Every structure is written in C-alpha cells, then in structure tokens.
Amino acid sequence: EKYTSPKGNNISITAEFIWDCGSDKIAVSGKLTGSTSSLNKLSVQSSGNRRSQSSSLLDMGNMSASDLDVADRTKFDKIFEQVLSELEPLCLAEQDFISKFFKLQQHQSISGTTTNETEEMDGGNLSRSYMSGVPQTISSEKDMIRQMMTKIFRCIEPELNNLIALGDKIDSFNSLYMLVKMSHHVWTAQNVDPASFLSTTLGNVLVTVKRNFDKCISNQMKQMDEVKISKKSKVGILLFVAEFEEFAALAESIFKNAERRGDLDKAYIKLIRAVFISVEKVANESQKTPRDVVMMENFHHIFATLSRLKISCLEAEKKEAKLKYTEHLQSYVVYSLGQPLEKLNHFFEGVEARVAQGIREEEVSYQLAFNKQELRKVIKEYPGKEVKKGLDNLYKKVDKHLCEEENLLQVVWHSMQDEFIRQYKHFEGLIARCYPGSGITMEFTIQDILDYCSSIAQSH
Template sequence: MTAIKHALQRDIFTPNDERLLGIVNVCKAGKKKKNCFLCATATIERPVQVKVVKVKKSDKGDFYKRQQTWELRDLTEVDAKDASKENPEFDLHFEKVYRWLASSTAEKNSFISCIWKLNQRYLRKKVEFVNVSAQLLEESVPSGESQSVAGGDEDALDEYQELSTREEQDIEGMMEMCEYAISNAEAFAEKLFKELQVLDGANIQSIMASEKQVNILMQLLDEALGEVDTIEGKLSSYEEMLQSIFFTFDGCGLSFIMALQEGDLTSPKGIEACINASEALLQCMNVALRPGHDKLMAVTQQQLLFAELRDTFARRLTNHLNNVFVHQGHDQSSTLSQHTAELTLPKHSPLHRDLLRYAKLMEWLKNTHREKYEGLSRTYVDYMSRLYEREIKDFFEVAKIKMAGTSKEAKGKFGLHGSSGKLTGSTSSLNKLTVQGSNSRRSQSSSLLDMGNMSASDLDVADRTKFDKIFEQVLSELEPLCLAEQDFISKFFKLQQHQTVMPPLPETEESDGGTPSRVLPQAEHRHSLSSEKDMVRSMMNKIFQSIETELNSLIALGDKIDSFHSLYMLVKMSHHVWTAENVDPASYLSTTLGNVLVTVKRNFDKCISGQIRQMEEVKISKKSKVGILSFVTVFEEFAELAETIFRNAERRGDLDKAYVKLIRAVFMNVEKVASESQKTPRDVVMMENFHHIFSTLSRLKISCLDAERREAKHKYTDHLQSYVINSLGQPLEKLNHFFEGVEARVAQGVREEEVSYQLAFNKQELRKVIKEYPGKEVKKGLDNLYKKVDKHLCEEESLLQVVWHSMQDEFIRQYKHFEDLIGRCYPGSGITMEFTIQDMLEYFSSIAQSH
C-alpha cells in the first residue's frame, strides 16, 4: 500500500499541488468487485481545501486516473456500520449515499480516522460519525501500514490537536524529569536528541542498511529542529503578550473596575469614565478564543469575573436611570394650568440633552442585559406618559377655552352671529329661513373672510380667523413635540441600529442564562430593524396615547361652534399630515395625524351633506316674492370662503367634489322652488337665481364648475326670453290675437293676398283693431307692464333694466312682424299702425326714466 500511496502522490496529486493524507482500497458494496482507491487529500496552498478523490486504474492497467471528486464540506455523515465488531463496510453520505466495502477493517478504520481529523481541523460544519468507535476517534491509529498511510502527514494535518489522557501523562512524566524543559527549550531539545541517539543505537545497523531511511531520518531531525525554533518564537511572543496585559491591567484595569463598581453616574466626567470602562469590559468579553481555550481554568475564572462586573454595573445603571425617570414623571412644575396666557407646550429638550449622555451606556445595556434594557424602556414610557398626559390635557383645555371664548361672547352680544347663524350649517337656522327680500336676508347672513374683503359682519371674520390661528397653533406645538420625542427615543434606546454580536458567557446569579447572541443573517437583520421600528411606534403610542383623543375632542368642539370650521381644519390637518409624511411616512406623528384627518374629512362631508339637506328643507313664503333664494346666497358665500381657505391647498380635490355635489343640489332645488312658487312667476325665479349663480361662478373662476357655469347661463337666457315673450302678449292683446288668426288662415292654405276677403280678417276689421291701440294706449299698457315686471323682480339682482330692454327688442320685433303681415296680406291698403318704431323707443325710454 505504501508503494501505491507514493505512486498516487507522485503521478496524480503532486501535479495538482495536493497532499495525499489517507487511502483505502475499496469496491462498491453489493456489486461485482471493481477495485478502486478512496483518497483523502488537502491542498498545499491556503486556504486549504479538503477533498475525497476516487482513483482507479486505467482500462489498460498501466496508470492511475481520477474518476470522481467530492468536497469534504459536502460530506454530512460517515456510517461505519458496526462500532463493536469488525466490518469492512462503510457509507459516505454526500449528495447521495455511497456504499463501500474496504479490503480490510484496518484500512477502513484508518481512513475514517483520517476523515475525522480533517473534519476537526478544517471544517466548521462538523460531519456526523455513526457506528464509529469512540476510541478510534480519540486515539491515533495503531502502528503498521495503515498508520503510515493515514497518519504519516499528521504534522501537516493538524497545527493543534488536543492530547489524549495517556499522551498528557507521558509528557508530564517526561517534563518532571527535566525541570528546565519550559524555561530552556534548546537544552530540552538537546536532551531529547541525545536520548533519541541512545534509543536508536540498537537499530543503527538496520537504519544504515537503508540509505533511504537515513535520508528520511535526517529530514525529520531537521524538521524537529525547525519546530523547536518555532516553539521558542511562540513562547517569546506569549511572554511579550503577558507582559503587555500585565502593564495594561496594572495601569488601567483597576480604574476600569472602580468605575464599573463605584463610578459617579451623575457627573459628565463620571459618565465618560463609566462608558470607557463598559466598552473595555465588552471588548474583553468579546475576545475570540482558540479551540480548547474556553476549557482552561484561568479563562473560565476570568470570564466569571467579567460577568460579575457586568452584572454589578448593569444593576447600578438601571437603578440610577429608573430614579431619573421616576423623578421626571412626578415633576409637575411645567404644567400649563399655571400659565394659560400662551398656548404653548413645555419643551423637554433639557431632559433629552441630559439623558443622551447615557446613550452609549444604554447601548451597552441593550447588548449585555436585554431584560434590564427592556425594563428601563417600560419605566420610561410609564412615567413619561403620565407627564405628557398632564401637559397635553392642560394644553388642550387652554385651546378649548380660547376657541369657545369668542363664540360665547358673540352669542351674548349678537345673537345668531358666529355660531348659530345661517352659515354655520346648524339645523336650527336654515330650516327656519323663508325666502324673503335680499335686504332682510343679508342682514341675517354671517360674513365670510375673503382675503381682507369683509362682505358683512366683521365679527364672523374675526371669529373664524381666530379659530384658524388657534387650530394652527395646536398643530404647530404638537408636531415638534412628537418629532423631538421620537428622535430622542431612537437615539437614547439605540433603536433601528445594528446589534453587537455577543459571545457565549458563563451564567452567574444575575446572568440571563439564555442562548448566546449570534451573527444575524441578512433576513434576520432586516427583521430586527423592522421590529425595532415597531418598538419605537409602540413606545410613542403609549407615551402620547391622549393626543388623538384630545385632537378629536377639539375638532368636535370647533365643528359644534361652526360647521364651516371643518374647511379650515381639513386644509390645516392635510398640510401637517403631508409635512409629517415627508419626514417619516411611518412615524407616530404621521399615523396619528392621518387618523385624525379621517375624522376631519368626515366632518367636512357632514357639513356638505347638511347644506344639501337644508336646501331641500327650505320653504317659500306665499305672501312675498321669491327673489334670490337663501341657499343660492349660502353657496356663493361658501364658495368665497372655500376659495380663500383652499388656495394652494393639498386637498383641493375634496373641495372640487363638494362643489359638484352642492351646485347640483342648488340647481335642482331652484327648479323645485320655482315650480312651487305662487306669488312669483316660475320664469322669474329661474331667471334671477341662475343669473346670480352664473355671476358667482364667473367671478370666482372655479375651473371644476365650468360646465355648470355654462348651464346656468343657458338657463338664465332661456327663462329671460320666455318671461319677456309671455309678458309682452298683454299690452297688444287684441292685435296679437288678430294676427295669430291671419297666420292660422295662411297655414290652412289661404293665399296671403286673399286673407283680406275673409269676413273676420278683412281690412275693415284690421282698421278696427288697430284703432284700439293708439300711441297713448300703447304707452299706458307698457307703463302697466313695467310696474308688473317691477313687482316680479327683486332689487338685489338688478335685472329690471335688462328685462325691460329685452322687452323693447321683443316688442320691436313683433311690431316689424305685424307690419310685414300687413304688407303681404293687405297689399296696397295703406293701413299702418297708429304709432311708429321711434314712438315705441321714446315710450320705453320715458317709462324707464320715470320709474
């Protein structure tokens, strides 16, 4: 087997820079015997790669060749079949199970021992050895051919191998014989060399008989001398390291221990000393140990000392910070009840600044004592939530008092203005309104702010402006408060940051005793960051649990005072939500304001629905003319207010949707009221109100209502024309009926020039009808018509002259039509009207001027 091993090393593995460390002659179990060799190899270059190679003879049998190679790291299990009896069979589990039959049990055991050593030396993932004798894995392989095969390169295989009990006893016995063995490595080596010469004297003849063996022996001696030099160098380096540690411990270690045990946690200098000491302790506890070092008694004792120092300092730090949190939670000196003149919240930046000095210590506590760290976070949340609850409650009480103060004053002095007037959208106002004249109606209307232009009462403008400032002040105070607290929590409790990897520590009385920390893979790291963000949100929710409730209460009060306040609140709240989302979409502030925004939007929708419902419930008076309907005026003032509030607002889309709902309701209810009107003609109601709507939309230029603006103009024009035509039939009623009869005869087939031969429509009858309408009578009829139109129309819309001018145009058109019919049906008769077009123009002008 030795010759085969040398041949394989020379021909196959040396060209590939590999060393052959173990070999076994095998064939596949249960099949026709085709012998091959399984070889355990390692590369010469680092990092070392360990493989199992299947080698067999070529078909011609004159050389060996590689047939298959497996990486040892892919080996999961070695099954020796029987640990108590000799059995040449064994299995190797790679990606599949390979069953082998060795030429002898000794070769199999030698090969398995070699695999075990390679696994212990080079692989982190340990292979499972099944049905393998424990003695085979602990002791070296017996002498003989197998040993030369499997263990010949053991020096190259293992830089460090734990000694067996028997080897340890032999070395201790040898070293007891030479007390200077450790202090004088060269003398010890020289003594060993002399003893080796004495031992080899008996076999000198056989050694000299083989030149090859002599060369090998000389090579081994040279290697031994080299190892002695290496050991001496290592001993020197260890001595230097020990001296360095001694001086460091002597100079700084004692001060670190004092800082951890008794350091001042109240002064900046003492805190800095504690930080340095805790970092040094953590660094010592994180030192990577070589295999086997953790079993040394000195190392174990040192780890226990470190753990005791860790627990002592963790206790002191936790108690101190607990006292700070409790004291701050009970501090009531900053409550708002003592100074309600200004609507402001106390700033906690001094507390944050003082506590941030402990941030590094909190990070240390988080990495060493998770339970104490989490307990501190719970204590902080508990006491700070009480403090914030008091401050926020006082703050909102002041806001409510300021908000309601103006409303109460307005109610006492001016009745309906400000809170229960028409524009507040309260049910009690519009339900009771009847359609009255514009003067009385405008005197009852609340005014609206239009960029400094006051349309009516200055009181409403002042109230709404004050409410807007109060609500903005509330949001402006809450926003920096929440952001500052969230930023402090993230920094102080070291959340959303990487965690330090902790080595396994020996358990002490105060040790957690849990599983050791380990390096987080990528997926677990992302999960850790996500869970820490959840922790920040959870802490913020508990600390500021009263903000959302208080905000909703304030919003309800504002809506109760005046439902139009929902416009201001929607714009302000939307802007602050947008600002918070730009800073951090997942922050507590963004989430809370978003929830409150839903309530504000719901109130806004309720306000719009209330306006529509009140339109439907408006009743008209049977004793007075209709004029401009109340809800048309309300819509105008609502639009003026909304355009002022929503200028450049983020939620413009909500207003546009509300506009469409309101204008369609206005259109529908104008037509409803016009149909129900008894005192005022339907055409007048439609004409005046749609003219007002058209003027409002043209002035405000609301782009989303362009189609409704055109529709309002169309309705106004149609009903103006209809009213003019229907009203003008009355002054020349008989003449109008006569010519309607003439047109009817022509339509029945009578030729135009033969109409005059009809008995009822001859020239004599025409002259008789014309004589009934001399210029004087026509002017009198027009004067009566003007008075009637004046009674129908309202003063505030100022459409009388427009209607009168349209009637003039329509009258002239009819006059020309009558003249045309006389010319065509009564040609050459010389019959003309008693008055001319110029006479009519003078009639219309003089009547208009006289009134």
C-alpha cells in the same frame, strides 16, 4: 415603563394650549427639544386662572359663539394651525430623543464596543434595562419607538378630535380649514416618516376631519331639499343659492393650491346639482312670483358667481346656468309682452293660423274676421297714448316681480323693448304681405316705442 408613564403636565396639553391661544394670551417659553424636560418647558400662561389639566375642548363648545368670539372664521383657522405647528416639533423632538437615548437606531454601530464603553454612553444602562422588558412580539425598533410615543402622547389624538368637534360645532364651514391644514401636516409628516407616531396619529385625525367635511356638504344638500318658501312674498334670490356662493367663495380662498382640491371639486359637483334641482322645485311651487322670474334671477346669480370665482370643474354648470337664465328671461319677456297689445297679438295670431291652414297671405283680407275693416278697428284701440300706458303698467308689474338684490330690472326692460320692436316689425311685415296696398299702418312708430320705454324707465 417608568419613562412612558403618564406625565401630569402633558395630559391635556392640547386643550390647555388652545384655551389660552383662543384668548390671545399665549406665551411659550423655552425651546422644544424633546424628552421629559421638553414637556416641562412648554408653559402656557394666561391672565386668568389656568384651566385644570382635565379640561376638555368640548367644554368650550357649550359656550355661545359670542363668548368665544369666533365671528371671524380665520380665528379658528389660526388657532388650529398653531396647535398643529406646535405639536409637530414637540413630537418629532421627543421621537428623536427616544431614538438616541435608548440606542434604538444604533445597535449595529455599537455592536463592537465593550460593555464598559456601552455603559458609559448616555442612558446605556437604562436602554438595556428597558430592552430586557420589551415583549418579544415587537418586531422592529420603529415599533418600539411608536409604542413609547403612543404611551407618552396618548392624549393628543382624543384632544385633537375634541378640538375638531369644537370647530365643527362653532361653524360647520370650519371643516374646510381643518381638512386643508390637517392634510398638509399629514403630508409633511409622512414625507419625514410614513410609519411614525405623528404620521399615524394625524392620519387617524384626518379621517375624522374628512368625515365632518362630508357631513357639511350633506347637510347643505339636505337643507336645499327641505326648503320652504313664503306664499305671500316674492321669492327673490333663494337662501341656499346665496349660501352656495358664500361656501364657494370661502372654499376657493382656503383650497387654493391645496393637496385636497379633488375633495372640494367632488363636493362642488354634488352641491351645484342639488342647487339646480332645488331652484326648479321652488320655481314650480312658487305662487307669488312667476316661475320664469324665479328661474331667471337665481340662475343669473349662479352664473355670476361661477363666472367670478372661475371654478374650472364647474365650467359645464356655468354654461348651463347661463342658458337657463337666458331661456327664462326670454320666456318671461314674451309672455309679459302679450298683455299690453293683447288684442293686436290675438288678431295676428289668427292671421298666421289661416296662412298655416293653406290660405294665401294676400287672400287673408277676404276672410270676414280678418278683413281690412277688422284690422283698422283693432289698430285703432292702440294709439300711442294707450301703448305708453300699457308699457307703464307693464313696467310696474315687472318691478313687483323682480328682487332688488339681483338688479335685473333694466336688463329685463331693455329685453322687453327689443322684443316689442321685433313684434312691431313682425306685425308690419304681416300687414304688408296680407294687406298689400291698403295703406294701413300702426298708430305709433319704432321711435315712439324707444321714447316710451326710455321715459318710463327714467320716471320710476
């Protein structure tokens, strides 16, 4: 009991260690070899006053991010890793010392020795003295060691939980670093001794880390569900889409070859489905920006993100994002192109409707509303000059709809050019079939369309 009584120098050793480590003033003297003396050797010094032994890491959480200088997420990661790396050898050395000093793993080997021989061994009397006071309920030597370690290092688990709470308070994305680091240290400790104090303690703390990671994912999904957009400005790339990209890029750098990759993949699936649903929701509610544009731009961004990061568990979602982007690009182009040649479109829609009703194509011209004279009248309203003017107005409108950051203007414009040419060829085909031998042609050519589109794009 005397040996395991609280030692003043290790009550808040984690908190003190982290405070100085965070100040980049860490200086560890001596070698960690276990026993009480090893605890005394751990001296952490800083240029300022040492924090009191009762200091808690949560006190740091009350400071602003600027005071803590945690803008760079990797700083916390390094601090967290350094704490775990220092704790492991300290705990293992102390456990080894206890085992040897109290002969807790040597009873069989010394059973044949005399009392005098035993007493001459280091700590023999203390070992028997301690053993005589051990409750009968302790069933094994490992239980004894674990109980002693728990009494000696009773501060470690709460202080690690305090550190985790601080990291989560500074930035919820720190839970990604902590999950990977803590999982690795738990795995390492369990490989040494699954039932050891270190394995049990780190395993308990890992539960808290995993809970914080799950909360980080849930909070992101909640923010997506609660998103509100301005009715007066264009939508552009939605904030939660950009944040998913940031999260995924960070997660990929952290979880590379990590043991807990499965946890990240499950989180990805939840997040990406929430992103898809929320993009559609915003697109349906958008008043300033056309629905097709919201869908097109954001799913293009998602597709680009997934293509760049190559996240294997999201291959299906990557294909789905590309499909949605392509569909809404085409939908937007077709809808927009109906406006520059609106009367011409309307005329030929009427022609196709008559054909669909059973009128032979070559007999459409005998319909009063669709005779040759009416066709010439409509075509005359679209000389090359008017077509170029209509395309120029269309370009300006598209430019107002699209956001600069996604840089899709030229992609959309090229698609509109291709669609315009496709429609032009379709109109020519209808004229040839429904008005054979009439000599009626459009007042502009395909080459004119190419020249108009190129000139307009260069002038803006």
